[in-house]
Amino acid sequence: MKPQQVLKSYELALASQDWRLVEPxxxxxxxxxxSNGTFKGxxxxxxxxxxxFSYIKDEQYSISKAHWAHISETEAVCLYCxxxxxxxxxxxxxxxxxxxxVLINENGCWQIITEHLGPNES
Known part of the structure; x- marks a missing residue:
């Protein structure tokens, strides 16, 4: 899977509200x-x-305006709404x-290593 496919899979996994789909x-x-903190590991x-997932019922989640700022063989960075x-x-x-x-490629597998979500520009 390419980084772009991982991000799309992530969007769909979040919309499912099923951790078993997000974790891989x-x-x-x-x-x-x-907004409520930084979580590690x-x-x-x-x-x-x-x-x-338990707090927000029937959530619909979407990502748009993806801008891939950097993609190499081992890392990729995407900014989006x-x-x-x-x-x-x-x-x-x-x-x-x-x-x-930010995604990294280890042993041929792309995974999310960090995510930062913040407010819209004012």
């Missing part, structure tokens, strides 16, 4: 930064993702922002 796309040393990341909508405590909610994802 993550490196064991993954680090993610969300696959176990911390799994915990925060599963918490988000993301949006989500779902139900939180019975209320329809939505959000959007900008993301940066």
């Amino acid at each position: 796309l993550m490196h064991k040393n993954v680090c993610v930064t969300f 696959i176990e911390e990341v799994r915990t925060v993702f599963e918490e988000n 993301f949006s989500w909508k779902g139900i939180i405590e019975g209320e329809h909610c939505s959000g959007s922002g900008r993301g940066t994802t």
Whole structure:
């Protein structure tokens, strides 16, 4: 799989709200930064993702405007816009922002090593 395919698979996996589909796309040393903190290692990341999945019901997640800033044989960097909508405590909610994802290729397998999500530009 190429980095672009991994990011598309990641988008679909997040939309499924099923960690079993997300985990294979993550490196064991993954680090993610969300508005509520930075989470390091696959176990911390799994915990925060599963918490988000349980909190947001019927989530729809999408990535758009992907810009691949760098792709080599061993690493790739993508900047993009993301949006989500779902139900939180019975209320329809939505959000959007900008993301940066870094992927690395180890032993012929591309995986996400870091992700940083933040607000839209003001």
